[in-house]
Amino acid sequence: MSQFIQTKKIARLDPIRFIGKPVVTSNEAEMKGEGVIPSLWQSFNKHSIIEKIPNKKNPNILAIYTNYESDEAGSYTFAIGAEVTTINQVPTGMKSFFIRECPYVVFTTRKGSIPEIVVEAWQYIWEWSKTNKRAFLTDFEVYDERCKNPENSQVDIYISVIGDFPLF
Template identity: 45%
Template sequence: MLANVVVDQRKVYIDELTVVGVPIRTTDRAEEKGTGTIPAHWDMFYKQQMANKIANKVTGKMFALYTDYEASNPIEFTFALGYEVTPGGELREEMREFTIPAGEYMVFTTAIGPAKKVVLDAWSYIWEWSNRNERAFVLDFELYDERCIDPNFSQVDIYVSIKS
């Protein structure tokens, strides 16, 4: 399964990052069943050109954050789309500043293909991986860079917070 869905996985240490994004609350169950709000959130982010409304961007790399986990059944969490920024900038009302904590992360690199499919397939793999490894459930994120210019031919890195 690894070769078809995740082409690489490695442990890395990253320094703290600040991301400004537009958040929503959802649950793992709703997203798995296809009744969640993440796809509509992506659509809104692009249609309302939210990227252009985020000040002090550091790079053009986009982040999809998963944070504020509540260990309930189903698992509730905050999902946000945004960009790394220099801290302390002006925020629009619908935005929030997030801190990606410094620490160890497991990075899963998806196969190349339609972004929606390769990311969902990789998350299925990561949930299986989680049965044998300890996730920290602090903050996880997908990083969309120059490999994602064509949404039908994309490759994404997914960073999962792990217990050290």
């Protein structure tokens, strides 16, 4: 295991209601520099999208990966937004998602610059995925109070897995 990535087991989370701004992309497009994730983040921050999401459950920002075409090689929906208490009001240009209950493994990045630590963690997760069974339901990143300084942040990444999973 990387000395910079911590893993821990989360048995199950309660279902999560989410509202956010979505795009469809693929890891191939993102790695080739043809992706849309950086521009979505830029737009999200520039236009204070988080402030436009009603009924937020907490101040955290979530970035979700869902509607996987297949696995890490296929397309998926990426959305940035927040956990909400109800999805009765979805602002124009946003979409609601329901993150269902399932087992997750949580990867915690080292502290550092957000783009750097998140890419580093995903590279580790893709390696880890070669010998572990991901569910490819919904995976998500949590940007909480540890992310106030984008140059010295720490992010949790929740990966949906299949079946019972051993503790690390």
